[in-house]
Every structure is written in structure tokens, then in C-alpha cells.
Amino acid sequence: MHFGKAVSADLQAPGLENTYHHSTKLLVRAILDARDEDGDRLDRPMPAWKGRLSRAQALDIIAFLKTLHA
Numbered sequence: 001m002h003f004g005k006a007v008s009a010d011l012q013a014p015g016l017e018n019t020y021h022h023s024t025k026l027l028v029r030a031i032l033d034a035r036d037e038d039g040d041r042l043d044r045p046m047p048a049w050k051g052r053l054s055r056a057q058a059l060d061i062i063a064f065l066k067t068l069h070a
Contacts, residue, residue, distance in 0.1 A: 024062055031058040 012019050022037070032055070034048035049058070 024059070027062045027065075028055060028058045031061060 004064050026037050029037075030042060030046070032050040032053065034042045036042055038064065053061075
């Protein structure tokens, strides 16, 4: 998805349904460090949000994402 010059992942993408069910620990790592379960860098456009988001904020995002698949 594009929003002006910003690029965002499609949160409604069918491939992300499985992501919502990964462990909270893996989702926090994906959000804050942009790393997958093996520690490899996630593909762009996923940025690392560490330093801009707190762990508590990442957990709030995860809670929201899980409501999309309820």
C-alpha cells in the first residue's frame, strides 16, 4: 500500500492471517527489530520500530491485529 511517499504492508493480506497467530514474542521482535523467527531481517517495507515505539506500544499493536482475525 502507498500513502503518498510512505509505503505500508497490506494488513488485510491473506498471507498475514498466519502472522496474527505467531507467538507474541515473535510479533514483538518483528515490530521492534524487523526480524523474523530465525533472526533474519524482514523484507522492506517493514521498518524496525525500536526506539520509536515502546514494548507496551508494540503489545497494543499486536492486540489490535489479533482483533482483525477474531
